[in-house]
Amino acid sequence: MEHYLSKLEQLKFKFTKHVKNNNEIHIELDDTSQLIEFCNILKLEMNLRLLTIIYCDERKINHEFSIRYLLGSDIDDIFLFVISHMNKKHAYFPSLSDVFPSSIKYEREINDMFGIQTQEDTILKPLILHDFQKNVFPLRKDFDAKTELNYSHRKFEFTPITGDGICEIPVGPIHAGIIEPGHFRFSVIGETIVNMETRLGYTHKGIEKIAESMSIDDVVFLSERISGDESIANSMAFCQAIEKIGQLTIPQKAEQIRLLFAELERIYNHFGTLSGIITDIGFPYGASRLNILKEQIMQLNEKLSGSRILFGVNQIGGVKINMTDETLIYIHSVLDNAFQTFEKILDLLKSNSSVMDRLRNTGMIEKQVARDLGLVGISSRCIGIESDTRHTHPYGYYPSIRLKQKTPRETMEHQVELQKRIGDVLSRFMSRVDDLRQSKEIIDSITTLKNDGLSVSLEGELAPYSSGLGYAESHRGETLHWIMIGEHNSIFRYKIRTASFSNWPIIEHAVLNNIVADFSVINKSFDFSYSGNDL
């Protein structure tokens, strides 16, 4: 932290800065026209990447819209908010796309939800709102969440790809499998994909908007339903943000239980995804066996929490579900069993050349592209970029976890293994396997539970217009929830950036030069959530 503050001091820009919530630095530039240049320096000199752009309608408080560029480091536990304001004079905001190519997606989102453009002459493609009537901007404060909107056709043009022998294949929004909706437009020559464009937004449910009219306790339930399979990660990030704002320290036992459920969630989802990958290459035997493991963990979830996908575990100030040391023993024994079987299945898959052949060199991504697009989680780890919120921004009980020291030999073997991560489906498969083993180790390292209660409650009201950032590592990667509190414990702005949102664009790169038939396995190997992207 100090290191970053002193580095900031050395820059030639004029700005004011505050440190909030321990690891957040808020910066306001005196001269906003320097913003792009400033961000560029931050990127080059401090190695920061763009995490999200938060737009907020603050006309009620200070007659302005505000825009927060959230930058973060992959190594140190810091978050940097570069804040700028927009009023009547500035109807456009600067685009950061030259510095951070990933910013385009956020800019499109802002354009949809607030009706604010980056530059006078750019026409941003709509991202979330499809055939909604024109000139409605849902996240502005003067828009009522319950408004009945009429259907009106909005044009959406896919980039035309033309040339000899190029055909277009439209797929979706309803897919052949039991998955969420989205549209994929392939341009192919023969079997080979030369271009692919995605159109998402089909599951947009207005989560960020309706949160503003709910009580904070109810928003916990809403956050669980951002993406059903990430219920713990999302509700945890939300609760942590509120707890930060209210300066609430939650009991150690509650932290432990949160962590256990978070890892269980990771485990059942990774089993599911691995099974999905194997299904998509047409090896039902292996897939079914992995699926049984997923089901076992889901049954464990059910026994522990009363919900098979872990709804209703978290609450602000702690958890609702109790555990005892006997429960821990039970969890360990179920996992021991499951992982024994898992290793056997893994051996079976690895020794099957037709499986390996389909996974290897399929759906490759490049490191530079991954960096530019700001990938997180498995999608970045598969190409050797270490990004894991649990390490960079330790939260909850994670700082207290001591994993078994690796022997030098194991470390070396792991390094060799990492060298093989070339960004193909196999690398993602193996990254998930790593993640699974690590989750088991983490759960195993908890052998006794603390004894200090399950939850504490908020005292009094949260300070209006204070804000906080909550974060967690879901099985897809870094999940960020930024909250600004309104009056009387309401939510003024709830910005959610799931790992899926920042990762989706990579799919358009990963499928290039692959055959159409491999699309499903490539897509599954990333395992993005549509709902978490569309919100």
Add this chain to the structure above:
Amino acid sequence: MKKRDKKEPFIDTSFKSKTIKNPLKMDDSIADNYRGYVTLDPDKEFILNDKIGKILEKSCPTHAITYQNNDLKIHLDNGKCILCGNCKVESPELIKITNKFDQAKKRRDDLIETFSMSAPFEKTYDELGQELKNKIDKIFGRSLAIREIDAGSCNGCEIEINALNNPIYDIERYGITFVASPRHADVLLVTGPASKNMEQALKIAYDSTPNPKIVIAVGACACSGGIFGNNYATTGGIDNIVPVNVYIPGCPPRPQALLYGILLAINKI
């Protein structure tokens, strides 16, 4: 890479998970504390008053519990209930949460239970359930093709629908298969609060499904909009877009509940 020992059996026999014999029977595959169905505890004789009614109403984030103070009635809409258990926390002595899963109903109204305050806890919508129980022994006559459509769900319901296909629930043994196109389907299994963005696609899919067709609404979202309700981006339940034959409540409904609903839809139960 470790070589597999030749003698080691190909299928691990110590593996305990077995296909569930009869998923429609309540057995130990369902945990006791599983939150499957919320109701007012019928064993408790309470004279409800205004205060209790209001507390119950307030405790529900999705407004599944409504209280009418003019005729002193409490309505519990299982189609809206997301099984969060908040009402149980607020009034533990009144609410009962059980692990029942057989709550799918053919009419939307049947999901709403009414508890009147004067003659406490008399269920008013029970006839259909009784009638169906009598048919339970009938056997399948034909196979059924299902097309699943996600109309904006959180993907929780998809996890459970996917689970129907795993070896534990193995829905195919009942002659039920999931098909890739609505044109091949008898049944549309629809999840999600029907987001506005999916409205068009859902209509098209419905129209392309050959007659006779059955539509099943899966989950609190599809039944009523669930926690998302009816807002600018959702339509508040898929029966606002296409006609629905069976409603399966739950958030998400567990595989057994889904199977029960599907069987109910084709009148085999």
